[in-house]
Amino acid sequence: MKNRPIGVFDSGLGGLTTVREIRRIMPGEDIIYFGDTGRVPYGSRSRETIIRYTKDDIDFLLKYDIKLIIAACGTASSVALPHLKDKYSVNIMGVLESAARKAVEVTKNGRIGVIGTSGTIKSGKYAEIINQLSPEMQVFSNACPMFVPLVENGYSESTAAQLIAKDYLTPLKNENVDTLILGCTHYPLLEKVISGIMGDEVTLLSPGALAAADARDYLMRENLLSARTDGGKSEFFVSDSVESFTALGGTFLGSPIESTVHLAEVFE
């Protein structure tokens, strides 16, 4: 029971940053990862499509006797989870609650910024959760649809990225936010550019890493932590090419992908 794997899914590669954090703080846990690389990105798609794809992702993971699912995708967490969570008996954690709670905790001036995909920002879910926790907080948000392609095509540290980031972030900087939620798994890879524009005094929060900590708390509380304290294994499934996932995944995972990646046959 306790040694069952944790399931993690994302629209693509970005959720591997969450896997990295799970492995760091819970090295004994087995992990099943599913990246829907054949249909990435989710962030620009319609609400209905995001819900449909997220349901497929969850149903895929459930074939593996999972003890907990983490939706390590800002878009799936904000747009789809509110509609799907109650339909399953397994606990499905999104990345929003962890980041929202942390933001409320660390902000000094009560002005919180949120950036994410168009889907995430349009959903308004971050503002909703933050204001449920603390109604006096003011939330300012902006969609940054160019950030994912910039990261995926090697432009993370380019002048072009700086110019585009300036467009996206200036309105939030002008609102004097002191805390900024990086609401998409790719954005931590642009941390240098983002912090260069926002300034050192603004705290940047990465929801994927925060969700891993919350997952540990949940497993501990429910007495579901693995009996092992080391040697957990990760297994990776994708819906597009195994080769490109293996080649690119290391950037997000922080170390080369060590085990075989499988092609998920689910959408054939």
Next chain:
Amino acid sequence: MKNRPIGVFDSGLGGLTTVREIRRIMPGEDIIYFGDTGRVPYGSRSRETIIRYTKDDIDFLLKYDIKLIIAACGTASSVALPHLKDKYSVNIMGVLESAARKAVEVTKNGRIGVIGTSGTIKSGKYAEIINQLSPEMQVFSNACPMFVPLVENGYSESTAAQLIAKDYLTPLKNENVDTLILGCTHYPLLEKVISGIMGDEVTLLSPGALAAADARDYLMRENLLSARTDGGKSEFFVSDSVESFTALGGTFLGSPIESTVHLAEVFE
């Protein structure tokens, strides 16, 4: 028989530039358009996935008693069509042959450049077809994966687009090409930036528009041109949100999308 519609498909919106050209030069033709907006983009996906998705697109159009199919997508044309064309009885035209023939016709120094998605460039199909037509031609190519997101997010005329385009195009400019094939339907929307870097003396070719002219020649030759010379109707199908297609499609079509857009139920 003659009045049956022409089928056009693309991974998303870009193929509407081909529809625009068909309507301009064959205003009597009915058109059925399918945009796979629920799975766009194709250009960065694996060969197997591109072939699978393209097959779905063709099978969808075949439900509508089509007299000719145009694959108005550089990636589907170069990666998938060579594997699928012979499996169908209806003629399926890609966008490569038209552009390749035109390039061979207009180049003066025999040095032709090709830009496109990663999938298109990796396939090497443009160089193959150009060299079949004229073995002494030299073909230089480069993938430009940032061009589609730049266009789709309103950055077509930005400094960021200029910087990124300079990265992608400088190697081709240094090879002294006098003709450049814009091998992805989105790229003509960056024509100003591209021509600013390449210089006025380089001829830019748009495969989608050239394919429309070749389609007319084919229909004429086969005696399949519509008996009407005006009043052709276009019907649009997409696999993601009807709203966003209707809102954005006009930019590519050159005029607002005038008829109802349908959600294709095929992938449900």
